[in-house]
Amino acid sequence: MSNGISLKELAAELKLAPSTVSRALNDSYEISEATKKKVISMAEKLNYQPNPFARSLRENKSKTIAVIIPERINNFFAQVMDGIEEIAHEHGYHLLVYSTHEDVEKEKKIVSLLQNKRADAIVMSVSSQTSDVSHLVKLYQRDLPIIFFDRVCSDIPTTKFITNDYESAYEGTKHLIQQGCQKIAFLMLAKELSITKERYRGYLDALKEAGMQPEPTFSLHCCRSDEENIQLITELLKSENRPDGILSSVEKLALATYHSVKKTKLSIPDDLKIITFSNMSSAGLLSPSLSTITQPALTIGQECAKLLIKKLTKPRHNELKDQVIVIPSKLTIRESTMAR
Amino acid sequence: MSNGISLKELAAELKLAPSTVSRALNDSYEISEATKKKVISMAEKLNYQPNPFARSLRENKSKTIAVIIPERINNFFAQVMDGIEEIAHEHGYHLLVYSTHEDVEKEKKIVSLLQNKRADAIVMSVSSQTSDVSHLVKLYQRDLPIIFFDRVCSDIPTTKFITNDYESAYEGTKHLIQQGCQKIAFLMLAKELSITKERYRGYLDALKEAGMQPEPTFSLHCCRSDEENIQLITELLKSENRPDGILSSVEKLALATYHSVKKTKLSIPDDLKIITFSNMSSAGLLSPSLSTITQPALTIGQECAKLLIKKLTKPRHNELKDQVIVIPSKLTIRESTMAR
């Protein structure tokens, strides 16, 4: 056996015209049952596989969706991918996957690669460095359907799926206050990120409602590097005026905090309480177990894919409206925020 | 702007023949520098993007590699993916990614989807349910280059990348013995998996060398379901004749053990020591911190991609020889295997 047979060869074998065979395989109504059967059985016998590129060329679609995420080693994004894949496969779509590693330059390269319609549509969450979005606008202008999730681009008029960032951060902060925290810090990646803004707002409003002033040094901007983040957080924890509570806007910063705490004489939750946005399944196994705000990652992925496929299947009736769809997160209280 | 311009249209704009434009863009030696410049600048001006499907159809290659992994929410596989992606992107290759969720039926479907040469090659790690490999043999017979990593198929004559499973398991077991364990259990997924077999051999040989008998009930076969695994392990830990040491052949079973221990009165490492194959970055943050055998995941991914691309680029000189390439793991001792 070697490299597969073409429609034409299959037709020759059957002594039929290629067009007839094509129609038979596509179950066209204008082909008799008898020939359909003959064609199908021969196709199976010879293990005929249609060439996807010829088809894509002809139909101007690839049955492929591109997914761009900031990082792969991240439970949230991995779960979202699982959700997208589940729905995509149900509808015969394939997934091209790209990770930007939180690097805008990488993101731009990837996006530029996708301009040629290699994928029928794009699902993405922008990198933490992304503030100028002209590369994404370009995509949009090329008529490539695009959906954002989690870290969205409000400038681009399409559908976005997020969790209730504001409320969750608000509730998380309120929880810290109820547990007795007086000085609460907020850990963020880039301040330009949509999720940062919303979660920060929730944090500030919760403080305000409790009559607390947000300490400027308590808004900590972190970066991609775990080492640097641990350094930054350690400094904050060792400072004269250190926080006694932390709301971490992403999982990795909570883990960095755990590492930092090990470098101090502090202990969680006695000296410092912490809650974080995170989808880590082993949050409950950490020392101490970590209170989390768990995002509906799988659902977000599924919904993204469902909407996109609806749009791809029936483009007329389904525009990607400029709207934000919110799916709520779930607070799970564990030891890291226990009152003494 | 709408949907991109074709080579023909670009040629018309330039008042040149399509073939000339094609050659200019591909930097052919038979085109004058002057026209090359004109063509390139116009191509940029009109944002010309070659149609990848026309190209794939013509050249019979897609510049795409398919990657099949058993699960996405797994630090090892995520890191391997990162390694593959890094090298693939350097060479202009795209990645189609599929997860089997440890399900052979899913694996078969995916593999069948790839028969049509949608991808130029495949990198994969088989599901834990995979014992019959006829679906993979079929791929191989189709002349689709395929490379295995970690969970390999010895029946298929191609290159495989693994870690030193036998030695690592041997060393891990020996470490447990040195720390005072007398009754060591081995946790595995399916016993048919290549990694299970090798790691089990290492475990058995270490026991033997220490003059210990392998207790039959201490070889625990687990499954995909975390709940069931926790149940199984809990039973083992509560049994009359319980182990005092555990070598876990995969990360998830170690985490399941941590959950199980919480359901008993035992404590790690006093009553039970445990070491596991794992690439979890937060192993050091668990309670207690978890001793691990860390696989060179990134390197494995990079090497797979390098070899595959060499093969795809210069097929004549690079056959995928039937060999196993071993890249060693690293033992990291933490609290979970401390002697009392």
Place this chain on the structure above:
DNA sequence: TTGTACGCGTTATCAG
């Protein structure tokens, strides 16, 4: 140095 013609494997249109 540039242009013409063809084929890659499909599917849709038009004829019969």
Place this chain on the structure above:
DNA sequence: CTGATAACGCGTACAA
């Protein structure tokens, strides 16, 4: 119901 033909966009042999 089936067959012939054209077209999708590109690259290459062959011609000029």
